[in-house]
Amino acid sequence: MPHYSVKTVYEKIIGPKPVIHWDNMVWNWLNIPKNRFICWLEVQGRLQTTANLARFGVSNTANCLICGQADEDHKHLFFACPYSSRCISALKLWLGISYSTSNLKQLMRFIAHGRMSKFRKQVSFAMLAAAVYAVWSSRNSCFWNASFPTVQNMVARVKKNVRDRILFVLPKNVTRRDSLWFATLLVGAVASVFVAVGLLCMLLQLGSMVAKISTPMEGSGHLGLSDSTMVNEMQGGSTRG
Ligand SMILES: [Zn+2]
Numbered sequence: 001m002p003h004y005s006v007k008t009v010y011e012k013i014i015g016p017k018p019v020i021h022w023d024n025m026v027w028n029w030l031n032i033p034k035n036r037f038i039c040w041l042e043v044q045g046r047l048q049t050t051a052n053l054a055r056f057g058v059s060n061t062a063n064c065l066i067c068g069q070a071d072e073d074h075k076h077l078f079f080a081c082p083y084s085s086r087c088i089s090a091l092k093l094w095l096g097i098s099y100s101t102s103n104l105k106q107l108m109r110f111i112a113h114g115r116m117s118k119f120r121k122q123v124s125f126a127m128l129a130a131a132v133y134a135v136w137s138s139r140n141s142c143f144w145n146a147s148f149p150t151v152q153n154m155v156a157r158v159k160k161n162v163r164d165r166i167l168f169v170l171p172k173n174v175t176r177r178d179s180l181w182f183a184t185l186l187v188g189a190v191a192s193v194f195v196a197v198g199l200l201c202m203l204l205q206l207g208s209m210v211a212k213i214s215t216p217m218e219g220s221g222h223l224g225l226s227d228s229t230m231v232n233e234m235q236g237g238s239t240r241g
Contacts, residue, residue, distance in 0.1 A: 025108050028125040032165050035129040042104070042132050045074050049139075065142040077135060078104040083151065084135045090155045091127050094185070095120075104128070119178040123166060123185075130158045159185075 011017075022043040026036055041047045050072035053059035064072040066083045079088040079102040088102055099110045111124045134157060138148040149157070163186060174182070 021105075021112065022108060024112055024121075025125040025128060028122050028129065029171075030122045030126040030166055030169060031129040032126070032133070032161060035126075035133040038133045038136050039129045042074060042078060042136070047074065047077075047136065049073055049077060051076075065139055066148060072139075075103070077139060078132055079135070081135075083138070083148075084131075086151045087135065087154050087158070088131055090151065091131055091158060094155075094159060095124055095127055097124065104132070117175065117178055119171065119174050120181065123162070123182065126162050126165065127158065130162050134158050 022039075026039045026043060028036075031039070038047070050059050050065055051062040052073070054062035054071075062071040062073075064070055064076055064081055066072075066077075067081050069082070070076050070080070072081075077084060079085050085102045088107075092099070092107075097107075097111070099107065101107060101110070107128060108125075111121055111128070114121065116124075134154050138154060142148045166182070
């Protein structure tokens with residue numbers, strides 16, 4: 001008698017499943033939850049880009065809202081557009097990814113098959129997901145507010161979001177080597193905090209120096225001792241003379 005299982009019947013009904021290569025990236029544990037959803041739409045080409053809206057007759061133009069140099073489809077927005085290309089280049093540099101492509105699918109494949117640890121792959125996927133979300137957010141800001149963040153601001157925000165998320169859900173089985181590598185990603189943030197604290201200290205010192213210089217002058221002016229003494233001395237000196 002043949003073995004019966006619900007799984008076998010279900011698989012026969014739905015037919016062969018399509019092979020996908022993006023599940024590790026989209027459903028990565030280190031991704032920020034809202035980034036997962038936008039990434040899931042992106043990998044299926046279901047974000048309502050201007051090119052899609054123009055095809056449905058909703059938009060008069062298919063041009064990229066950010067650069068206006070090409071049709072705003074998924075391939076252009078992630079990451080062939082000059083704006084998003086500069087952002088992803090800076091983020092690849094941050095994680096030490098030397099693969100020279102701005103194509104999201106190729107980047108995903110490179111990371112998935114790369115010779116790096118599981119943790120580093122997860123961090124790289126989290127960065128990609130955050131970058132996709134940030135570019136989509138910038139594009140929407142362009143549409144609704146007619147402005148979008150600079151590349152530097154966008155990159156800084158993505159780095160901060162990725163760092164914060166990973167620190168929040170840091171897996172326990174991270175090797176010492178990976179921990180050291182991740183610590184190097186935190187150095188930039190710590191350095192900027194130190195610079196900010198240093199500048200604050202300098203300003204406070206400068207403020208106290210100004211206060212010290214100005215206090216005796218104000219004091220003498222307020223009491224009027226030195227001025228009157230000087231006047232007396234001058235008058236006395238002139239009389240004596
Ligand atoms: Zn563009």
